[in-house]
Amino acid sequence: MTEAQVELLVVGAGPAGIAAACTAAESGVQVAVLDDNPDVGGQIWRGEKRSAPSSLAAPWLERAAKASGIQWLTGWAAVGPDGPHALLALPPGGGQLVRVAYQKLVLATGARELFLPVPGWTLPGVFGAGGLQALVKGGWSVAERRIVVAGSGPLLLAVAAYLQQTGADVVLVAEQAPWSKVSRYAMHLLLTQFAKFRQGVRLRRTVRSTPYRVGCWPVRILGREQVEAVIFSDGVRRFQESCDLLACGFGLVPNTELGELLGCQRAAGRLAVDRWQRCSVPHVYAAGEVCGIAGVECALVEGQIAGYHASGNLTAAGRLCRKRDRLRRFAGQLHQAFALRDELRSVPDPHTIVCRCEDVTLGQVREQMSWRAARLQQRCGMGLCQGRICGPALEFLFGWKDRSIRPPLFPVPLGALADEMSPKSDLPSSEKSPSASHSECSTRRLSP
Amino acid sequence: MTESRPGLDQGKESETVTIWVNGRMVRVPAGTVLASALLHLGILYTARSVSGQLRGPLCGMGICFECRATVNGQPLMRTCQLVCHEGLRVEIAQADQEAQA
Ligand SMILES: Cc1cc2nc3c(=O)[nH]c(=O)nc-3n(C[C@H](O)[C@H](O)[C@H](O)COP(=O)(O)OP(=O)(O)OC[C@H]3O[C@@H](n4cnc5c(N)ncnc54)[C@H](O)[C@@H]3O)c2cc1C
Numbered sequence: 001m002t003e004a005q006v007e008l009l010v011v012g013a014g015p016a017g018i019a020a021a022c023t024a025a026e027s028g029v030q031v032a033v034l035d036d037n038p039d040v041g042g043q044i045w046r047g048e049k050r051s052a053p054s055s056l057a058a059p060w061l062e063r064a065a066k067a068s069g070i071q072w073l074t075g076w077a078a079v080g081p082d083g084p085h086a087l088l089a090l091p092p093g094g095g096q097l098v099r100v101a102y103q104k105l106v107l108a109t110g111a112r113e114l115f116l117p118v119p120g121w122t123l124p125g126v127f128g129a130g131g132l133q134a135l136v137k138g139g140w141s142v143a144e145r146r147i148v149v150a151g152s153g154p155l156l157l158a159v160a161a162y163l164q165q166t167g168a169d170v171v172l173v174a175e176q177a178p179w180s181k182v183s184r185y186a187m188h189l190l191l192t193q194f195a196k197f198r199q200g201v202r203l204r205r206t207v208r209s210t211p212y213r214v215g216c217w218p219v220r221i222l223g224r225e226q227v228e229a230v231i232f233s234d235g236v237r238r239f240q241e242s243c244d245l246l247a248c249g250f251g252l253v254p255n256t257e258l259g260e261l262l263g264c265q266r267a268a269g270r271l272a273v274d275r276w277q278r279c280s281v282p283h284v285y286a287a288g289e290v291c292g293i294a295g296v297e298c299a300l301v302e303g304q305i306a307g308y309h310a311s312g313n314l315t316a317a318g319r320l321c322r323k324r325d326r327l328r329r330f331a332g333q334l335h336q337a338f339a340l341r342d343e344l345r346s347v348p349d350p351h352t353i354v355c356r357c358e359d360v361t362l363g364q365v366r367e368q369m370s371w372r373a374a375r376l377q378q379r380c381g382m383g384l385c386q387g388r389i390c391g392p393a394l395e396f397l398f399g400w401k402d403r404s405i406r407p408p409l410f411p412v413p414l415g416a417l418a419d420e421m422s423p424k425s426d427l428p429s430s431e432k433s434p435s436a437s438h439s440e441c442s443t444r445r446l447s448p
Numbered sequence: 449m450t451e452s453r454p455g456l457d458q459g460k461e462s463e464t465v466t467i468w469v470n471g472r473m474v475r476v477p478a479g480t481v482l483a484s485a486l487l488h489l490g491i492l493y494t495a496r497s498v499s500g501q502l503r504g505p506l507c508g509m510g511i512c513f514e515c516r517a518t519v520n521g522q523p524l525m526r527t528c529q530l531v532c533h534e535g536l537r538v539e540i541a542q543a544d545q546e547a548q549a
């Protein structure tokens with residue numbers, strides 16, 4: 001197996017990873033940054049290279065381009081640890097696994113969207129909110145398409161505004177949180193974070209011709225071969241909205257899996273860190289959304305703290321701690337405002353697919369008493385996504401916590417496996433699929 | 449290891465690359481994400497689920513695997529995490545793509 005060695009390895013090239021890499025490299029540390037995405041920038045700055053970068057992104061992207069001693073490995077996925085000081089990484093296009101040894105590690109793996117099962121959510125044309133935005137940033141033109149944006153959180157308005165600017169016809173933004181909470185949050189922003197408030201107002205103006213309805217949520221997605229309409233409920237009445245595409249996300253979930261494989265402690269769904277962004281495992285730091293959803297400014301500050309501390313510059317790291325604490329406190333308000341309502345738990349019916357990889361329905365899952373049973377009996381969460389979509393959904397629906405993360409985090413082609421990662425067990429169950437030619441490829445699946 | 453530098457390798461927008469979708473030649477702007485290119489071609493679904501349902505990209509960020517396809521002979525590639533390059537070959541799992549395009 002190919003081997004590489006770095007002083008500091010950063011996983012994730014989003015704002016947190018970029019900030020950590022730059023601060024460390026500028027202190028003379030040799031850094032490698034590894035990101036699964038084809039581009040640098042993470043969730044928020046993806047595709048900024050293609051357009052004009054925002055005022056927040058531009059200086060960082062420039063700094064990243066200038067810093068010497070950073071190796072950017074885009075398109076590389078970290079699939080799991082290999083001993084206490086190395087990760088195994090899968091190169092773009094799926095070549096041979098590379099063992100990357102590090103002295104210190106920064107986990108800046110960010111967050112993904114929370115998807116909740118809604119009858120019809122497996123229809124083509126249903127995307128995550130940030131998911132649709134990413135695909136449009138990737139070059140898909142949705143001009144003149146009628147799009148409904150639904151779910152929860154400030155991301156909805158950002159996505160709606162972005163889509164509208166690219167020429168889409170955003171017909172509705174539907175927020176599940178009630179008006180009382182959303183307005184209290186807006187007031188809080190006005191009083192404490194005026195820049196954020198102004199940004200919100202600007203976004204709302206961009207989509208001013210689109211209704212922004214609060215206190216309503218999707219209860220059924222209609223369509224034959226693809227989405228055609230969405231039925232919403234406000235708890236009393238139902239109404240239907242026709243559309244070509246649905247962008248639907250219910251918030252964000254920290255990507256803690258790699259940290260967990262390394263043995264890092266998790267608390268309240270995120271990686272637990274100390275004042276210096278250190279995890280419970282020595283030489284491992286975490287920064288950004290993986291430590292809890294708190295926005296891009298906080299990700300930048302935490303990345304810098306981790307980068308400075310890892311390169312021994314405690315004074316510089318210490319100077320940023322108060323700012324970080326303040327930003328984290330603000331994030332608490334956000335979680336309260338956009339807390340998910342109980343009614344969302346009764347949206348899926350017994351026939352609604354919960355685990356999309358294995359086509360397991362809510363009815364089938366409900367027969368089981370636990371995640372473990374659902375996994376063993378129905379292969380729920382055992383598919384290609386490794387439960388990253390259904391896991392957080394089942395946690396919300398039943399309070400089940402799926403804590404049996406298995407390496408590799410991503411399916412590894414047979415040819416890429418080295419001795420330590422040799423395939424031991426069965427082929428992916430998608431083998432059952434009549435379509436794909438999976439036979440050339442196997443992933444390792446440890447029994448649960 | 450291959451390397452890219454942020455901000456430095458911006459392809460010119462006007463450049464295009466040729467890719468092959470189920471054997472059909474298509475030109476797409478350089479830098480286009482493969483999943484986005486397929487959607488642009490009107491291909492809303494790329495995979496079939498284990499019970500045979502049609503599925504298309506969901507998360508756009510490499511998590512759900514619903515955008516999977518065989519790329520340059522390698523199965524299970526997440527098309528949302530790949531950028532189109534000259535000569536790329538993508539095989540979408542099902543045969544009825546013509547109907548979509
Ligand atoms: C879909 C989505 C859209 C968003 N859009 C907006 C927006 O429009 N406006 C806004 O203010 N905020 C947005 N956010 C919030 C935004 O994520 C944060 O504010 C900010 O990007 C957090 O930065 P980060 O560096 O912590 O994480 P991220 O930006 O999420 O970066 C983490 C990176 O780590 C990579 N990664 C994770 N695991 C691995 C692995 N095992 N191997 C290799 N690479 C890995 C990911 O591919 C990703 O690029 C969005 C979030 C999501 C999930």
Ligand code: FES
Pocket residue numbers: 483504505506507508509510511512513514515516526527528529
């Ligand atoms: S769309 Fe989810 S992995 Fe590509």
